[in-house]
Amino acid sequence: MTLTDIFRYPMKGMGPDRLDSVALTPGLGLPFDRNWAIVHDSSTVDAAAPVWAKKANFLCLARDEKLAQLETSFDEETRTLTIFRKGKQISKGRLDDPMGRTLLQTFLNSFMPSGPRGNPKIVEAPHEVQFTDMEEAKVSLINRASVSDLERVTREPVDLMRFRGNLYVDGLKPWQEFDWVGKRIRVGECVLEILMRIDRCAATNVNPASGDVDMNIPLSLRKGFGHIDCGVHAKVIMGGTIRPGDSIELA
Structure with missing residues (x-):
């Protein structure tokens, strides 16, 4: 085995x-696994002080399948997430930096539908917490x-x-x-x-x-x-x- x-x-x-x-x-769990998540307009998670919450509070494939159209690359040393679509880079930002998260959020806001699951905001899990189900x-x-x-x-x-x-x-x-x-x-x-x-x-x-x-x-x-x-x-x-x-x- x-x-x-x-x-x-x-x-x-x-x-x-x-x-x-x-x-x-x-x-x-694995380091940086589900370390960040995307809350939506209907989420009860406080973006300024996030805690673990059920998956309904986040964008997820079960309800937001459009996310699967995107590929990502993560650089652990710089905490940088790069987003691609059909092989073309379309957004990039440091997840540990407010400006970097804003750049990524701006793209996601235009990419994802508006409404109760719109207005995406990236949140980071507290120490030793992961946004798993x-x-x-x-x-x-x-x-x-x-x-x-x-x-x-x-x-x-x-x-x-x-x-x-x-x-x-x-x-x-x-x-x-x-x-x-x-x-x-x-x-x-x-x-x-x-x-x-x-x-x-x-x-x-x-x-x-x-x-x-x-x-x-x-x-x-x-x-x-x-x-x-x-x-x-x-x-x-x-x-x-x-x-x-x-x-x-x-x-």
């Missing part, structure tokens, strides 16, 4: 940042074989990035990751405790390449397997650095 890919999503609802390695800390920081793990098995039901390819996982793994049987719930696994230098299965929402229906809603993943999961789950949440128990190619075993 092998770790094949590592991804984080610096801006909630926007594109992935592929990593060649990452240092994990006990009790925390669940309040406690976790790492998500996706079994590539399970997604391949899902394709038997959809009868067409399913892009792995629909599931916006952190760690993608190979060498398991389909759905074997569900048997790990309540157990611990070793990934490279780290030990993770598998906490729960991940139930899937409408965000997975959005084609990550085009932004089109072109599948119904939760329905396909329910029809084919009697549940709407794909992937598992894990907690970092023992920290360290992990890399694609690291072996995975039950601890």
Whole structure:
């Protein structure tokens, strides 16, 4: 069993940042994963003093699929987010700088529809908080074989990035990751405790390449397997650095 890919999503609802390695800390998620998010006009989150909140308070693919039309690049050293559309750079700004956030917000305001989910504002998560769908920081793990098995039901390819996982793994049987719930696994230098299965929402229906809603993943999961789950949440128990190619075993 092998770790094949590592991804984080610096801006909630926007594109992935592929990593060649990452240092994990006990009790925390990947550094800078969902570290920023975009609140809208109907949000109850105070943009001046943001806290963790449910995903309905932020722009997200489940309701704002147009975000998938954008690609992003994140520079960790400078905290700079660059936004592209169809390969062309269209906005750039430092996320730790008010002027940089304003530049990005100005573009998003023109790109996203107006109304109750308009007037976007970028907010940064407080220390040791991430704008994930669940309040406690976790790492998500996706079994590539399970997604391949899902394709038997959809009868067409399913892009792995629909599931916006952190760690993608190979060498398991389909759905074997569900048997790990309540157990611990070793990934490279780290030990993770598998906490729960991940139930899937409408965000997975959005084609990550085009932004089109072109599948119904939760329905396909329910029809084919009697549940709407794909992937598992894990907690970092023992920290360290992990890399694609690291072996995975039950601890």
